[in-house]
Amino acid sequence: MRERDLIKLEFFQVLERLKTYTHSKATERFVDQIRPLTDRQLLEENIRLVEDFVHVYEEISLYKFDDVEDLIKKSSIKDYILSVEEALSLLKVLRLIKEVRKVIGEKVQTYKNLAHITKSLYLFSYLENAIESVIDPRGFVKDSASEELRDIRYKIRETEKEILKRLESVFSRPDADRVFSDKFVAYKNGRYVLPVKTTEVKKIVGVVHGTSSSGFTTYVEPQSVIELNNRLTVLRDEEEDEVKRILKRLSSLVGEQSQRLLEAFRTLIKVDYLYAVVKFSKEYEGKFPQIGDYVDLSGVRHPLLIFLKEDVVPIDIRIKDKRGLLLTGPNTGGKTVALKTLGLCSLLFQSGIPIPVEEATLPVFEKIFIDIGDEQSIEQSLSTFSSHMTNIADFIPLIDEKTLVLLDELGAGTDPVEGSALGIALLEYLKEKRAFVFATTHHTPIKVYALSSDYYIPASALFDKESLRPLYKIIYDAVGESMALAVAQRCGIPEEVLLKAKEFLPAGFEEYFSARDTLEEYIKEYGERLKELEEEKNKLERLIKEQERIKEELEKKKKEEINRVIRDLKDRFEEFLFEAEKHIRSIRDRQRIKELFREKVENAYREEVEEDLQVGDWVEFLGSKGKILELKDDRANVLFGNVKAWVKTAQLKKIEAPSEESPPEKIFEFKKGLTSEINLIGFSVEEALAKLDLFLQEAHSMGLKSVKVIHGYGVLKKAVQDFLSSSSIVIFHREGYPKEGGSGTSLVYLTKD
Template identity: 30%
Template sequence: MNTKILEQLEFDKVIDLLTPYLQTMQGKAELAQLRPMTDYRRIMSSLAEVDDMSQIFIQSHGFSLGELQDISESLRRLELSADLNVAELQALKRVLLVSSETKRFYDDLENVTVASLQPLFEKIDIFPQLQGALQAISDGGFVEDFASPELTRIRRKIAESEREIRETLQDIVKKRGDMLSEQLIVSRSGRSVLPVKNTYRNRISGIVHDISASGSTVYIEPRAVVSLNELITQLRADERYEVARILHELSDLLRPQTNSIRNNAWILGHLDFVRAKYLFMRDYSAVIPKLSENKTIQLLNVRHPLLAHPVSNSLYFGEELTSIVITGPNTGGKTIMLKTLGLAQLMAQSGLPILADKGSKVAIFTEIFADIGDEQSIEQSLSTFSSHMTQIVSILENANEDSLVLFDELGAGTDPQEGASLAMAILEHLRLSGIKNMVTTHYPELKAYGIETAFVENASMEFDTTTLSPTYRFMQGVPGRSNAFEIARRLGLPEIIVADAESQTDKESDVNRIIERLEEQTLESRKRLERIREVEKENLKFNRAVKKLYNEFSHARDKELEKVYQEAQAIVDEAKEKSDEILKTLTAKSQLKPHEVIDAKKELDSLVKEPDLSKNKVLRKAKKAKAQRAPRVGDDIIVTSYGQHGTLINQLKDGRFEAQVGLIKMTLKPDEFTLVRAQKETPKPKRAKQVKVVKKVSQTGPRARLDLRGMRYEEAMQELDRFIDQALLNNMAQVDIIHGIGTGVIREGVTKYLRRNKHVKSFGYAPQNAGGSGATIVTLG
């Protein structure tokens, strides 16, 4: 399609409306290249993708991809055998992560039909091993210590040397503080030095690195730390070499997959683009139009997208109708109607929703031509009429039956009689050629042409004679009329003058009276239609209100049931505490063995029945959320014992997982890692969809670790009690309890329980690298 029409109708400004909704650089690049299409299937596919996205948002209101950088240059460098830097690897890591999350999101979708987007989701490749390897690159933009054993060793040695230097210098500061201008350690040229008073410079042997501007202070590196600083310099060089080696190895791992990663990036960008089109449709109350195959156009309450407060109008361009001639005075919105029709077509053929009501239909044109506005050419010394005629000649040479032509003020700029005749001749040529067109004019002769000629229809813009202002309402089938006499009367022109003028134009006055009656009928029909729409809206609001009340009532009922259950559970807990005290007393006073006491406790526990969750949505939802935390291949994890990030790459038959942690591969049990995704679940928007759960393999042997995270308080306390009993029966000396930090309720409950259990010898929080205050280590005895 010609680019001139895009400029005339300001299509680029429509494109700008979608930019704020985009998150990825690939999506922004695709939007910048957006142009109207002429292939029916491509347009249908583009519009169907937006409809699929609307179905996704019904299930998941917060569907989002997040910000993604352009990785095309990085992939090209990989293909040229170059190594990537940390920033480039960060961007690739983000693409792999979002690819994995998007694939998982699609796999978890249920009861949603996304036929057009399905091939895109299914073509996303995931690379758990690469994703795990790139965990060596932190989100902060540096290479992690665990990226390789050698890097771990080097950085540990650097830390030890720095600590030794610091301790040595602090010892000198403490012993010879009177020789220093300030009792602190400073840095010069990357070395740790002491600010020594110039008078004592010979009392502290070492290397002078700097002198203050006044000359009173000398910055000396004591000889005791020179060798250590030299060692650190060497270690820093070794560190840089090792980091470069790691970046090279990571680049080599990525190199074979450049095409797949490039394809992933494109798919994610396209999904972001489709998401932006949906959000535009939602915020601008736009719709996905239907496509006609016979050049029929039906726009219901269509609006111009670039106007702040547009007036909605309906337009019907039937299959056989060739021309719509909008007549009447200027300043009534005729040009806006032309542009609105043209923009609706451009947007729809670009796969964008249009600002109209449901049921709207557009045609497909190979070209759209327009002659709008005053394009007088000073350079070519052309008058307004000549400039317009030059445009018209070019349009008539290139237009065919698959084109749409828009003419603004056809025949203007010359003698009225000649201009009207020329306009009718041009319209007749378009009619006989079967070229659809919409024309605006103020020539009264074209009204008769519209009435008398087949396949041509008159139209006009409504004018309020009471306020003497245009309403910008489009009236199809009603020709425009002159309001000069009525306006003159209202402005105070003597009646004798107005009457004399009317007597000289009796024929025109008769036509105007007919038009006036047509306007009244059209206005009455519009009012009736608006009343019908208001009734429909009221019915829709009432239906929504009833549904909302029902949902609120159902939710309130479930809340009350949960409250009653919690109250009952509190009573049961109190009874259990008393029973524990009784059992302890019996144990102290009798010769009952521990296993007999535990059996008795089990009998007491069996009296407590779990509530039926099948009819309680609140509790069922909580239980479901817990089930959704099961790990699966592709999940990012934190190895509990080391605090290192990795990615699950394979699940073994015995229930264990293989994980890629930087450049190292590990085999882990489910209780030896935590899901990164689980830590981020709280702020995620609600998703009304079913999630497939990967069940853990049951373990027959005794457990040395208990994970209480995600449980309700009552459930956690019961599980803790059973766990400690089981540990005692299996003569276990030490166990770990993971309770997390969270609100602290479960952690406090665990502490209270352990304090009152006489079989607990001691307990305390785990080391920082093994969970810190989120886990408790218990010694039994």
């Protein structure tokens, strides 16, 4: 898209305002490079990213950070040494990257599009620790950065102590008040000196290092500290060399990570940009339009006017069914603002920035051209009309069906007859190219052309004729009056001039305007009633949706309550059974109570919550998820991972089908590793019977025909055989043959049901 069109539509002014919400000069530079996208897929990705970011931006604490891109690039250059300030700036960025990654990373599972951000927000814990261990937050290299630096600085401090001790002792001379201008140790030219009165300077043996601006004081380095000051200078040089060596080593570490650092920093800039976009759009409750093949902006406002004026009146802009809109009406009626609103909102939308609109649909334009305002050019000796024609001639060869053309005051600036003819010809040309067109005009021939066009929708900007003020509303399928005489009267043109003008109007002109006004009133009334009907329709649809939602919630709560009651009853029965078992000595009676309890619970569950299961449904059983392969009576053949099992439908819970991205469900362990035998030796009778009961139920659910029970001899054998005789799922049982384990085992044959 042409820069001149972006300028005319005030696109860059919006970007300037957007920059006030950023936290870094680097982000401001990024904003300067933003341009509208023409690739639909890329635009949709950007929109989804912004929409997901809306849900997390309040949890992100961004603060001012420096532009470290150049220093990261320099660090990869051999022998480059980072300054302490640069290292601290980089450390601040690394900490911010870590904080941002933590917040966004916690939301990625819910808002999938944020993964595009987190995957390049690398962590640099080693580098962060390295900087912290070397650089003090106050802006200097720590003593602990190296053993050598610690030793050098220790020597510097000791030497300074000795120098100060010797110099301060000089102030104890009897004539000190007469010799020294002040009793403090000064520091000149990297050496410690004393402030001596210039008139007394010969009384101090040493080296002069200058005088004060008034000449009253001369700074003298006494002979007694010259050697110490020399030693201190050498130590200072050694300190500087060691600091450089430490910073060079640190710079090398940064250089090794320069590519990943650049990628992470640019992602941080993108996060800051997204934060600015969301904060900016929240100022006007912006939202993204749907992508479609027509223009429909309901309740749209100009994105800049919102910040400049209070109570900006929203308008409706529609280019629907047809592909062109011709807006008429008086000057100051809001035609140009409407035209620029469409253009600017399209640019912002395609830049991934929400727009101030209630509901909207927009195409993705590959090109947007505008011809607007005073195009006069003194430098190029072009009149206003010539400049308009030059501009249009420049973009007209580039127009196609994916182009939006905005033409303000079509046909103006020249003879009205020729201007109208040229304007109609341009509209016809744009029609042949299938372009989207929004044009404004005052010329009657162009208005009449639009009324009979199958490509252009005539529309009028409403104007209050009593107050002569614009209403900032558009009515469609109507043409508006320019109201030149009324506006001229308001501007102070004498009455006699206006009366004279009316005399020169063509015959029947006033009757035409009267009839048109009546028609516009009908259209306005029809439009208002149509809008009321639309609102009622939308209200009714919302009520229906709300009723459906409430119904679903009630059904869900009903099922949850039924399940809760059944779980509660089951827990109570379990308690009852536990208590009853203490008083029941007969294993056969105990088993009958269990069977009765299980039967009652299953019947209750089947009657209350049994769901309509179908082949292909996904279900849950004992915490594992599977798919129904076959249904037979009250049982279902379910595939759990790689294992098939027949399960009673009353024991299954219907669930949503897992997404393709979901990891494969783990099958419950007893299904995957179930053998056809159980060893009860070593357990008490109570423990053994409990384990046997569970084992038989699992085997029966898996469809096993027979199992082997190892019980040994004595009391446990008798208890097991009594239990098997009373079980409803056991057809018969027998002692094992010698090759099957002998009489210490039992072979159990299970029912098919």
